[in-house]
Amino acid sequence: MASVTIRDVKKAFGSTQVIHGVTVSIDDGEFVVLVGPSGCGKSTLLRMIAGLENITGGEIRIGERVVNNVPPKERDIAMVFQNYALYPHMTVAANMAFSLKLRGAPKAETDERVNRAADILGLKPLLERFPRQLSGGQRQRVAMGRAIVRDPQVFLFDEPLSNLDAKLRVAMRTEIKELHQRLKTTTVYVTHDQIEAMTMADKIVVMHDGIVEQIGTPLDLYDKPENQFVAGFIGSPAMNFLKGQIKANGSAGFTGPNGVRLPLQAAPTNSEGRPAVYGIRPEHFTIADDGAEAEIVVVEPTGSETQVFAKLGGEEVVAVFRERHKFEPGDKVRLKPDPALVHLFDEQTGKRLNA
Amino acid sequence: MADIALDSRAARRPVRDASAWDRLKVNRDWLAVWFMLPAMAFLILFLAYPLGLGIWISFTDAKIGRPGEYIGFENYEWLWEDSIFWLSVFNTLLYTFVASAIKFAVGLYLALLLNENMPFKAILRALVLIPFIVPTVLSALAFWWIFDAQFSIISWSLRHLDLITENINFLGDVNWARGCVIFANIWRGVPFVAITLLAGLQTVQPSLYEAATIDGATKWQMFRHITYPLLTPIIAVVMTFSVLFTFTDFQLIWAMTRGGPVNATHLMATLSYQRAIIAGQLGEGAAISSAMIPFLLAAIMVSWFGLQRRKWQHGEAND
Numbered sequence A: 001m002a003s004v005t006i007r008d009v010k011k012a013f014g015s016t017q018v019i020h021g022v023t024v025s026i027d028d029g030e031f032v033v034l035v036g037p038s039g040c041g042k043s044t045l046l047r048m049i050a051g052l053e054n055i056t057g058g059e060i061r062i063g064e065r066v067v068n069n070v071p072p073k074e075r076d077i078a079m080v081f082q083n084y085a086l087y088p089h090m091t092v093a094a095n096m097a098f099s100l101k102l103r104g105a106p107k108a109e110t111d112e113r114v115n116r117a118a119d120i121l122g123l124k125p126l127l128e129r130f131p132r133q134l135s136g137g138q139r140q141r142v143a144m145g146r147a148i149v150r151d152p153q154v155f156l157f158d159e160p161l162s163n164l165d166a167k168l169r170v171a172m173r174t175e176i177k178e179l180h181q182r183l184k185t186t187t188v189y190v191t192h193d194q195i196e197a198m199t200m201a202d203k204i205v206v207m208h209d210g211i212v213e214q215i216g217t218p219l220d221l222y223d224k225p226e227n228q229f230v231a232g233f234i235g236s237p238a239m240n241f242l243k244g245q246i247k248a249n250g251s252a253g254f255t256g257p258n259g260v261r262l263p264l265q266a267a268p269t270n271s272e273g274r275p276a277v278y279g280i281r282p283e284h285f286t287i288a289d290d291g292a293e294a295e296i297v298v299v300e301p302t303g304s305e306t307q308v309f310a311k312l313g314g315e316e317v318v319a320v321f322r323e324r325h326k327f328e329p330g331d332k333v334r335l336k337p338d339p340a341l342v343h344l345f346d347e348q349t350g351k352r353l354n355a
Numbered sequence B: 001m002a003d004i005a006l007d008s009r010a011a012r013r014p015v016r017d018a019s020a021w022d023r024l025k026v027n028r029d030w031l032a033v034w035f036m037l038p039a040m041a042f043l044i045l046f047l048a049y050p051l052g053l054g055i056w057i058s059f060t061d062a063k064i065g066r067p068g069e070y071i072g073f074e075n076y077e078w079l080w081e082d083s084i085f086w087l088s089v090f091n092t093l094l095y096t097f098v099a100s101a102i103k104f105a106v107g108l109y110l111a112l113l114l115n116e117n118m119p120f121k122a123i124l125r126a127l128v129l130i131p132f133i134v135p136t137v138l139s140a141l142a143f144w145w146i147f148d149a150q151f152s153i154i155s156w157s158l159r160h161l162d163l164i165t166e167n168i169n170f171l172g173d174v175n176w177a178r179g180c181v182i183f184a185n186i187w188r189g190v191p192f193v194a195i196t197l198l199a200g201l202q203t204v205q206p207s208l209y210e211a212a213t214i215d216g217a218t219k220w221q222m223f224r225h226i227t228y229p230l231l232t233p234i235i236a237v238v239m240t241f242s243v244l245f246t247f248t249d250f251q252l253i254w255a256m257t258r259g260g261p262v263n264a265t266h267l268m269a270t271l272s273y274q275r276a277i278i279a280g281q282l283g284e285g286a287a288i289s290s291a292m293i294p295f296l297l298a299a300i301m302v303s304w305f306g307l308q309r310r311k312w313q314h315g316e317a318n319d
Helices: A042-050 A092-103 A107-121 A136-149 A166-183 A194-200 A218-223 A228-233 B008-012 B020-025 B028-058 B074-081 B083-115 B121-128 B136-146 B153-160 B174-201 B206-215 B219-247 B251-256 B268-278 B282-307
Strands: A004-013 A016-026 A031-035 A057-062 A077-080 A154-158 A186-191 A203-208 A211-216 A240-247 A253-255 A261-263 A275-280 A285-301 A306-312 A315-321 A332-337 A343-346
Touching: A004 A042, A016 A042, A016 A057, A016 A203, A016 A211, A031 A042, A031 A194, A042 A057, A042 A077, A042 A154, A042 A186, A077 A136, A077 B206, A092 A107, A092 A136, A092 B206, A092 B219, A107 A136, A107 A166, A136 A166, A166 A194, A186 A194, A194 A218, A203 A218, A203 A228, A211 A218, A211 A228, A228 A240, A228 A275, A228 A343, A240 A315, A261 A332, A285 A315, A306 A332, B028 B282, B074 B282, B083 B121, B083 B174, B083 B219, B083 B268, B083 B282, B121 B174, B136 B153, B136 B174, B136 B251, B174 B219, B174 B251, B206 B219, B219 B282, B251 B268, B268 B282
Parallel strands: A031 A186, A031 A203, A077 A154, A154 A186
Antiparallel strands: A004 A016, A004 A057, A203 A211, A240 A253, A240 A275, A253 A261, A275 A343, A285 A306, A285 A332, A306 A315
16 A cells, blocks of 8 residues: 655647646555546646656656556556446456456466455356456446556546446445445545545545646535635535625625625624625525525425525525425525525636634 | 326227238238348359359360259369379468468467557558558569569569578469469458457456556456457457458469469369369369368367357356
């Protein structure tokens, strides 16, 4: 096992720069998730750690060793691909044993390692099958088995669950997390799904347009997003954003679209009249008499909770309630954001304004 | 919304048992027969009939201008005793094996080369196809000149480089002649093999190579353990066709050597043509042609078993 240090790494394909100086440090045994919308450079970064892409600038270390010019096979990493990349003409056992075979490991050792990995992943009955004869989840597990067998310093996962159906994805999520808790191998996991990131990570790196937006634990990112991008990306349904001005003189508040009054616990210093973006998560609305008037547009019950889309000051917002309200489209309700859980962002830079 | 309830008038319509003709009208198999008919007629007329006729003539003593009588296996008996026939069989086998093996090796090498990322890839791929596009007789004539006893550009160059003192008798010497026709055949056949294998190579998922890179495979190990096994089904198809085309080759030989010198390059196809058309012995020529059938069947059988879908290619079934 080893730590991974990424220092000011840049990547350009021809004249197009896709990663603009990314710095992340990953501790030994940590489960780090790189998350971001497609095209943000997360997969490219992972492939640079793997050695499948050249590093244009900066430095990547695995353990103490700078690996910029080390070929993939000497980096002692294992990777799980989005489409699994199982060798179709080899059985499950042969797929898992392939790297050991290339290394010229003795047969007894190979068998033992394959069997151990198969045990961990419940692949024992499938060892003689070919990839074609497996279901998506089983293939996924074989791909992980192939990684485990090598007992590498670092596991790299490139969107490993995106080809699975929703139910299986949730199950495999847990399985990968369990696996990590058991093996304690440093893991870098790439996904575009913020739920996957939130549920699995020790530490999340949110990327956007080739830069790191924020690094932190899942709850850090949820509670204190450093900027409007992270705030909108983490959490589902996404945070509501309302443009307006801060009212700092007298009791703090916020004037939203069409003069709608929104509560604020404390205004940042010297911010009277400052244009800003008011962020409130759907789950942090309550129905209260002193709330702002909103007109319900759509009601979507999911069973455990109800999502309500409503017009607040002319802007559509989403609110999520665990209680079962009897709402109909067209009803007027009074929505009150929880002032302690309000996020304020600079209108231009998107930077967080409140503590 | 569609009205799924039955129209009341339709429901009341008197019921009549479907006649055999009614059933035939909606029978898809019957329809399929009609669709297949034009293709079938074409194949019967231009493929099955000539083949059958050829085999029939091989059992007769037909000559040009004389229909001929049934003589059983006499033509074959004569051929059995005929050393020239056996020489042509040997030549054909040699020609086919050597040319096909080299075509495969060179074609695979070219395919692997063209599959790499390199500048002018599209142009290079197009260039490789040129020998395939040029009409056979045209390229054969070009080779005829290249290998000419007097005007050969090869002899000329070598002489000017002081490597030889007199012209090489390319098409006049037994071994040289065999080498030359095989070379010409390879030149013509490589593009087909290369382009088809290239198409096969492009069906291999790039991520498999990435996975193998991380697994620690060298370039050679990737070829040996991934590219080659995944390519075998296509190799089987390409090589079957290549062998069939080479075995039945006629144009190239006829334009370059006419089977000479001293029958050293006579293939079964050229010998058959010489005996049947030039010499007018239709029955004997047909017998030589028919004698190719067992060899071709054998080649097809080999590829049939080679083509059998490997276990790993079988469907998704969870057995």
